[in-house]
Amino acid sequence: MSHLKLLKVLDLPDNKIQKFSKNAMEQLNFVFDSLDIGIHLAGNVLQCSCNAIEFIEWILDKNEYFPEKNKIKCKFLNDTDIFLTEFKITMLQLKKNCSSRSVLIISVTIAIALMLIILTFGIVYRYRWRLRYIYYMTKSKYTREYSTQHDNHNYTYDAFLSYADDEQDFINKECIPILEERGNLQLCIHKRDFLPGNEILHNITTSIHESRNVICIITKSFLESYYCMFEFNMARMESIYARNGQNMLFLVFYEQFRASDLPLVMLELVEKDSYIEYPNDEQKNIVFWEKLKEAMT
Numbered sequence: 670m671s672h673l674k675l676l677k678v679l680d681l682p683d684n685k686i687q688k689f690s691k692n693a694m695e696q697l698n699f700v701f702d703s704l705d706i707g708i709h710l711a712g713n714v715l716q717c718s719c720n721a722i723e724f725i726e727w728i729l730d731k732n733e734y735f736p737e738k739n740k741i742k743c744k745f746l747n748d749t750d751i752f753l754t755e756f757k758i759t760m761l762q763l764k765k766n767c768s769s770r771s772v773l774i775i776s777v778t779i780a781i782a783l784m785l786i787i788l789t790f791g792i793v794y795r796y797r798w799r800l801r802y803i804y805y806m807t808k809s810k811y812t813r814e815y816s817t818q819h820d821n822h823n824y825t826y827d828a829f830l831s832y833a834d835d836e837q838d839f840i841n842k843e844c845i846p847i848l849e850e851r852g853n854l855q856l857c858i859h860k861r862d863f864l865p866g867n868e869i870l871h872n873i874t875t876s877i878h879e880s881r882n883v884i885c886i887i888t889k890s891f892l893e894s895y896y897c898m899f900e901f902n903m904a905r906m907e908s909i910y911a912r913n914g915q916n917m918l919f920l921v922f923y924e925q926f927r928a929s930d931l932p933l934v935m936l937e938l939v940e941k942d943s944y945i946e947y948p949n950d951e952q953k954n955i956v957f958w959e960k961l962k963e964a965m966t
Contacts, residue, residue, distance in 0.1 A: 676706055682737075683712035688724040701734060711740035715753070718746055719767035729757060802906035805874035826857040828965050829880035831900040833890035836923060840886075852962045869896070874903050882917045882965050883907075887944075888924045892932075905934060919964055920944035 689697070700706065715721065715728075725743065732738055735753075744750040751759065793800065828848070832840055840858065848854045857880050863872040873896070877883055883904035891897040904918045920938055922945070928936060938944060945964075948957055 676700075676704055679706060679708045681713070682709050686710060686713040687716045688721045689727075691723070694724065694727050701731065706734065707736045708734055709737050710735060711737040713741065714750065715741060715743045717743040717750070717756070717763065719770060722764060722767060725756065725760065728753065729760070798902040798906050799910070802874065802903055802910065805871055805903075806878070824881040825855070825879040826876070826881065827854040828882040828884050829857040829877050829900070829904070830884050830886070831897055831904070832886035833888055833894050833897055835890040836886050836888060839923065847958050848962065848965070854962065854965055870899065873900050877903050877907050878911065882919060884919050884921060884961070887920050887922045887926070887935075892930075901935070916941070916943055918943060919961070921961070922946045
């Protein structure tokens with residue numbers, strides 16, 4: 670428009686114009702600096718909305734270029750309208766309302782985002798062990814360490830032995846001699862049988878998958894150990910998702926516990942009688958080991 674040197678009037682009445690674009694306002698500002706023109710907008714009903722605040726403020730600021738401003742109407746979203754000459758009175762209220770609306774939109778958006786985040790974390794937390802089990806099984810499959818031995822019952826180990834380091838003497842002096850050397854069972858002992866160089870959690874999941882059963886030596890140290898509880902929960906996932914619910918997890922209570930001291934998922938196994946207590950008595954020990962060997966075969 671700047672090339673129209675003789676332009677005096679921009680006649681735009683009754684054109685259903687609601688607002689000017691930002692680019693149009695910038696061009697007109699340039700024209701105003703070089704030409705003395707008048708813009709006629711009579712008969713156009715402008716927007717009195719949050720989207721048009723910048724345009725309305727621009728007209729009020731440049732009102733000398735709008736000689737028919739007393740004939741220009743501005744309509745609100747509720748279909749009420751006022752003449753532009755009266756708009757200065759309601760401009761502050763509109764800006765306040767728009768500001769409140771923006772705050773409301775931002776607040777609702779943040780609230781929805783937080784709800785989605787909390788919901789996502791809730792779902793991930795609820796299914797955390799299943800997700801981790803699937804992750805390590807998938808990793809084993811794609812690194813060609815995954816096996817389907819359970820399909821033909823040809824396992825590498827008769828039992829995976831899960832225990833805390835504090836019970837190492839019990840493992841070395843009783844479990845290995847009685848179950849392996851005299852009981853002819855092949856145990857998976859992490860300090861002896863895990864593949865060096867592999868990630869420990871990957872070793873755990875793969876070894877559990879390759880074992881017919883899992884024996885957990887339950888002590889206070891076991892319950893406080895991250896790796897022991899990881900082994901326990903991976904064994905649960907293996908039982909549910911790879912063995913069709915087959916009971917392959919056995920708890921050996923090496924210490925006495927109250928029910929309130931045990932995790933709920935462990936209490937579920939106790940209720941199913943999938944546990945045995947270590948008697949620490951010479952005569953009863955014989956029965957204990959026989960029952961355990963019988964459960965493993």
